[in-house]
Structures are given as C-alpha cells and as structure tokens.
Amino acid sequence: MLHIEKLTKAFGPNTAVDAVNIQVEESRMIGVIGRSGAGKSTLLRMINRLTDATSGVIHFEGREITALRGPDKRAWQSECAMIFQQFNLVPRMDVVSNVLHGTLNRRSTLATMFNIYPSADIHRAIAILDRLGIADHAPKRAEALSGGQQQRVAIARALMQDPKIVLADEPIASLDPMNAQLVMQDLRRIHEEDGRTVIANLHTLDTARRYCDRVIGMREGRVVFDGTPEQLTTGVARDIYGADASFSEDSTSTSIETLDRGLTRAVREAEAAV
Known part of the structure; x- marks a missing residue:
C-alpha cells in the first residue's frame, strides 16, 4: 500500500532523513520514535508532501507520490x-468551522472566501465531533477549548478529508496524561473502526507499545x-536513543539530554560538598 524507498532529505550539508526504506502492505497503526532531531517530523512531512524529498521515492497504491505536482499534489494531501x-x-x-476547513481542497475559491458550506458537510462535521465526544463544543471558539479538546478538533478536521492515511506529528507532546490518553484512544479507534493507516510520531515508549501494531x-x-x-x-x-545503561523507560526523545545534564550537575554538586 505505502512503499518508501531510499527516501532522503538534506538541508545543505546536513542530512535529516537518510535513505529510509519502509513498506506498509496493509492498514496499520505505526508509531515512530527517536530522540529530538532523529528525522521523524521530516519523514512525515515528506510523506504528506509538505516537504520535498532530496532523493528517493514514495509510492502509494501504485502512484509515485514524490512526482505529484499542482492539483494532483493537493489531492494527495487530502488523502493523507x-x-x-x-x-x-x-x-x-468556531469549532465546527475549523473542522469544515478539512474540505478546503475540494471547494471553490468563492465558497472559501465567503465561508459557504453545504449543509451535508456541516452535518457530517457535527457527526464527527460527536464521535470524538466534543459535539457540545461545536459553536464555541477554538481558543476556548482545552488543549486535549483542540487536538480532537484537529483530528475531526483531518477526518473531514476522508483520508486513507492519517499522519500525526507528536500529537500528544503538549498534552497532560489524561488528554494524551484520550487522543491516542481516538487515533486507535480511527485505525480499527475505519481501517485507516495511522502513522504517529511519539515521544514515550509506553505509548508506542500500548497503542501501535508496529514501531519504527x-x-x-x-x-x-x-x-x-x-x-x-x-x-x-x-x-x-543512543543512551547508556542509565536510560529510563520514562525518558522521552526530548528529555534524555535534560536527564544527562541533571545527573552531571548532581555529581558535581556532590563532589563540591565533599
């Protein structure tokens, strides 16, 4: 279904993604882990075509995604x-209008300018919000919602596109544990109930183990x-993570350096006290 072959992205002399090969033959929920700067976000942005690859190819259902341009590229971004x-x-x-933005790629410029939506799309947006447990918030401004609720609005907007693949770039990194669990449960249900492939960049190992079928x-x-x-x-x-024996299961891709610095500081303070 999704074939990524020798995908590479270089920024000047620095290579962010280096000859990556990934094969996804059927619908899966995949977690991508690694420390900050490992190339996870760049990989997802290349799959979605927000960023062009330096070399390599992406195929999806027989199409070469890396070769798409113009309307074909925008159509792919609706599918992904x-x-x-x-x-x-x-x-x-308001929340429901944010969700309806998921249809922008298939609407006319005039309809977009005047914020005109078919009633069928409005009803579908509310139904998706109801599925995610936040339909009561449909008329509220997005800024009035909690972080977890806003992320579920973002998921609803993605579902309005009726995508074949959902890419989630650190979807729970800024959420508290309770909201993080709700968001991951929603993504898992979208995979299981809709048969969509979900690829999520994650920063905790227990989350990847609990919700994903496959971990990269x-x-x-x-x-x-x-x-x-x-x-x-x-x-x-x-x-x-390139860590030593002191590595903790609670560590994240962004906190390993913090832990190392904290340990070094503690050692120095203990030596100074002696």
Whole structure:
C-alpha cells in the first residue's frame, strides 16, 4: 500500500532523513520514535508532501507520490491528512468551522472566501465531533477549548478529508496524561473502526507499545528498528536513543539530554560538598 524507498532529505550539508526504506502492505497503526532531531517530523512531512524529498521515492497504491505536482499534489494531501502538535486551528473561529476547513481542497475559491458550506458537510462535521465526544463544543471558539479538546478538533478536521492515511506529528507532546490518553484512544479507534493507516510520531515508549501494531525507531535520520511493540525492549530503546545503561523507560526523545545534564550537575554538586 505505502512503499518508501531510499527516501532522503538534506538541508545543505546536513542530512535529516537518510535513505529510509519502509513498506506498509496493509492498514496499520505505526508509531515512530527517536530522540529530538532523529528525522521523524521530516519523514512525515515528506510523506504528506509538505516537504520535498532530496532523493528517493514514495509510492502509494501504485502512484509515485514524490512526482505529484499542482492539483494532483493537493489531492494527495487530502488523502493523507496531517495532525500537528500545535493543533493549527484558527483560534477565533468556531469549532465546527475549523473542522469544515478539512474540505478546503475540494471547494471553490468563492465558497472559501465567503465561508459557504453545504449543509451535508456541516452535518457530517457535527457527526464527527460527536464521535470524538466534543459535539457540545461545536459553536464555541477554538481558543476556548482545552488543549486535549483542540487536538480532537484537529483530528475531526483531518477526518473531514476522508483520508486513507492519517499522519500525526507528536500529537500528544503538549498534552497532560489524561488528554494524551484520550487522543491516542481516538487515533486507535480511527485505525480499527475505519481501517485507516495511522502513522504517529511519539515521544514515550509506553505509548508506542500500548497503542501501535508496529514501531519504527529512527536515529540520526536512519531507521534503526522496525518491529512489534513486544520487540521494543529496553536494550533496543537504548540503541534507538543512543543512551547508556542509565536510560529510563520514562525518558522521552526530548528529555534524555535534560536527564544527562541533571545527573552531571548532581555529581558535581556532590563532589563540591565533599
């Protein structure tokens, strides 16, 4: 279904994604893990075509996605919905209108300018919000909602596109544990009930193990692990994150450096006290 072959993205002398090969033959929920700067976000942005690849190809159902231009590229971006860490909603716009923005790629410029939507789309947007448990918030401004609620609005907007693939770039990184769990449950249900492939960049190992069928580990732009949650042992995680034996299961891709600095500081303070 989705074939990624030798996909590479270079920014000047720096290679963010380095000859990545990934094959997805059937609908899966896939978690991508790795420390900050491993290339996870760049990989998703290339799949969605928000960023062009330097080299390599992406095929989906027989089409070469990396070769699409103009209307064909925009049509692909409707089929391959993107969910961002910072939600990317219009804060002062009501929730249902934010969800309806998922139809922009298939609407005329005039209808977009005057914010005109078919009643069928409005009813569908409300039905999606109801499915996600936030239909009561449809008339509210997006900025009035909590972070977890806003992320579910962003998921609803993605579903309005009726995508075949949902890409989620650190969808729970800015959420508290309760809302993070709700969002991950929603993504899992979308995969199971709709049969959509979901690929999510995640920053905690327990989340990847709990919700994903498959886990891909990236380090310095390369795929260094591709297996089941059960195969993601602590030793494998150390290799992915480039950590030593002090690596903790609670560590995230953005906190390992913080932990190392904290440990070094504590050692120095203890030595100074002696």
